[in-house]
Amino acid sequence: MGQIVTEISQLRIALFSGNYNYVRDGANQALNRLVDYLLRQGAQVRVYAPVVENPAFEATGTLIGIPSMAIPRRKEYRFPLGLSNAARRDLEAFAPNVLHVSSPDVTAHRAVGWARQRGIPILASVHTRFETYMRYYGLGFTEPLLEAIMRRFYRRCDAVVAPSESMAQVLREQRMGFDISIWSRGVDRDIFQPAKRDSAWRQSFGIADNDVVIGFLGRLVMEKGLDVFSDTMDELRRANVPHKILIVGDGPARGWLENRLPGTAFAGFQSGADLGRAVASMDVLFNPSVTETFGNVTLEAMACGLPVVAAAATGSESLVADSVSGRLIRPGAIHNFAEALRTYIENPELRRAHGQAGETRSQEFDWDRINHTVAETYLRLVRQKSPNN
Template sequence: MKTSDLRIALFSGNYNYTRDGANQALNRLVGSLLAKGAAVRIYAPTVENPDFEPTGDLVGVPNVRMPVKGRGEYRLPLRLGRAVKRDLAKFKPNIVHLSSPDPSGHAALSWAQDHDIPVLASVHTRFETYPRYYKLAFLEPVVTGILRRFYNRCDALVAPSQSMIDELIATDMHDDISLWTRGVDRTIFAREKRDPELRRSLGLEEDDVAIVFLGRLVMEKGLDVFAETIVQLRKRQVPHKVLVIGDGPARGWFEEALPGGIFAGFKTGADLGKALASGDIFLNPSITETFGNVTLEAMACGLPVVAAGATGASSLVTDGETGRLVPLKGKGSNAAPDSEGLAEAIAPYCTDPALRMAHGQAGEDRSREYSWEAINQVVADTYVRLIEDRRALQEAEAAAEAAA
């Protein structure tokens, strides 16, 4: 079986209406599959004015606005609905790909099993950690149980980092997990994109050291830890400035927590690469990432990375070579980033240009290992393997039935 024989039904909770790292990876995957002759149909919530045009054919699924304070820009897919089921029957997929364990994902999984179609799930974020950011930490074991049942009903998983694969195996989510890492667009993210004029327009002088936050401004990205780390640096009188690239519902909170911070707003494409390369140190306090696209992009721009030692960052950052990994405080659901440890790790970069340059260069060199073409072929190969395994099983069952 070849990639061009694939007919993939891809289900996503957010394919293009709000830009994030997960849907950027999915759109790149679909583009790669289509270029190789595969047929792809995407099923996801649609809105009137999405953040960007989708790659491939997008079919809307029933959905409502996310019923969680601070997440109103996201949609919750509810079910498949008759129209979607008719479309699926007409499309006749030979593989189903689920990228979110939401209600429509559960429904699509049941539909695939009813039609004897193999299912691959991709893991994009640490959903089980989300409740703690909305004062619902007591729900974390419940969410973990739901995820375990969902993923174990699938034929296989793909995850973007070895550290995330190790976590999934340790928590009994599945035992067939392949590495689908992420690539970086070096035409956008590169050291030479640094722009002195942009720095001056943002209020950054040549000798200023800018600590960068990049991402959607939502609390589960570790905004509170980032802000507390900056407080710790200020207490130690470590010279620095703060550059925030991104926007989101928690922007007002973040601005209040970071007086004097430079908020550059939402950026995409070349403007994003220029803004990121114009910083000096990248701080990623998030523990919800499964990979950390922003971390890889910062490395490609030649920034040393200081990150919480959690899934994602721990597979990218080499402690003491490309940046620093700071161990979490506590264990299990009580594990949390250490703002004092992060501040201690950042401080030397703020005062030692040679160290900053050396670790930034090492990170840039490491980022060159990530090629989108090879990375996306892993998923296509996994599709083919699952389909061939299912066909072999069906043939064996038919032969056994005939023999009986």
Template sequence: MQPSDIRVAIFSGNYNYVRDGANQALNKLARHLLDAGVTLRVYSPTVARPAFEPTGDLVDVPALALPLGRDEYRLGLGLSGGVRRDLAAFAPNLVHVAAPEITGHRAVSWARRNGIATVASLHTRFETYARYYRLGMLEPLMIGLSKRFYNRVDRVLVPSPSMGEVLRGWGVTTPISIWSRGIDHARFNPARRDLAWRRSLGIGDEDVAVSFLGRLVLEKGLGIFADVIAELKRRGVPHKVLVIGDGPARGWFTERVPEAIFTGFQSGDDLGRAVAGMDVFFMPSVTETFGNVTTEAMAAGVAVVAARATGAVDLVQQGVTGFLVPPTDIRAYADAIQQLVEDPALRRSAGEAGHRAAQRYVWESANQAALEAYLEVLAPQQSVDCRA
């Protein structure tokens, strides 16, 4: 089988209406697939003013806004009659589902009834979200539902080995392949550092900017970040707080870290400049499956302090490119950051080591691995067709 023989229907809970790492990865994969000759069609909730233009043909699926103050996201409600007719006309030989929500389950069921191969990609640790919204008792249920979902498909694509280990721990027995992530190395590199830009924000050349990068949502560990900054202040550790990004929790975060310098949402080369302007990248999130922002910081030559959790454990080399800390240990986070603040040589060497380590993350090879997984999943189906 050749890539040109593949007709894939991709189901996403958010393909382009809100910009995040998951949907940007899906769009980059779609571009790689199209360039390789694959025919694809994407099914996702849509909005009137999406964050960016979609790659490939996009079909709207019925959805409702999420509750709990997260109405920027949509919950797909399944396959309407129109979507089913569109699917039948498209006639895919592979269904790729990117989220274990209602529409994702219905898409897998449709594929199984029609004898179509299925792939699921895992982008976010949704089971961890419950603890950030005082719904921790739901976490075991969400793990159980996720286990059932990923055991119904023919292949699971995970972005990191640590995430594969988590799935095995849940009891997922489906074959697993790694679909890693890449970096735009022209955008994220130490040469983008701009001291004049930092000065314009009130960050002096000798100041150490302890920084957050990403969407401002509670599940990114904003509460831990704020507590650690408070501990650094209590210790009298000199630093500035630089926050790159925006989101629904910005007001809450501003109250918790009032001295922080907020750049707002950054994109393109402005984002590359902002990332290179950091001195220590602090990522206490345990919801990451890979950590796109961590690799971007590393590529820009920035030392990293991160939670010892999925994603980061595959990226950060302890004591070399930064430090991994037990996820809720405020004192240990503060110890690691204080060490980097007070030891410029260590901070510099960690950044340089991170820059070197990040060079292995390239979109072309990462997306090619996903395409090869598609071909492997479809190979048995081709053998059956040939015997028929």
């Protein structure tokens, strides 16, 4: 390994990502924030990921392209195809002292093999529950096979980090590894805060000051629970519970959702200060997804002082305190979701109290403090691999 590595500034990290910046989502934004933190501490980082002509945002740090192909039926995403000779030469020349893989794809498998041959420590970070996606495409029977493939991948790594304790517990139960710890997520409190609420912006969508807005935030894809969301809205409508719906985000299922929920306000994709304004202008966030490992949107809503009604699933269970800062409902329980939302719609004092509790909880999530734990994990793994250890 050469010199003894004891400081973050001595780290040379090769990061492998299936999507670093070509489509914006919570996972790749977390990776870019991590790289920014590491570079500010003096570490050297090279990122190996698919590249496209018009990415969603500028990559943080040095990005090396790897071969990839568009995923059928989800062409906005790309599937890494392995390590090209050029990428392998670049990796050899960079000579990392730690490898970080962020998705169990073909390229990451190759990179893990490369690192193991050289005794380089490997950290894997888990960002989404890939095995659950098949449920939304009629292929749920493949879930055990996917779990087995992922188990083999993660057990070849030296350690695994998950974004929430609830997700870490799932990984332990699935026997994905023996060294599993937490790399949480942070929230930018300059962007996400109650003061960003904007009545004029709400009114531009036909939403009055006294209307109670149920919000959805995220990419508009079926695996985010859009069917559960829309079925719940139907139940509220049938019960004549007054409310307005605000959808923030975009994606391939937008047309489906527009047809499914006529009269809904669609704000489209928002980012930065515009996103903070959009979230703060909601009254309650409804997050029915069971595929999250952390739930960035849940934390952002909490920071804006909103109560959150969420599926009792990985991620949200580690953020929302049931009946304190929101409600955790059994996944898919349409009637229970509707009743929880109805309570918030009809009880503004409870809505305000639970929103304030969520905002208080969100103050614990500082990005630099959280990313420092990853850097400390790198150093621990390097130390454990040291021949002098």
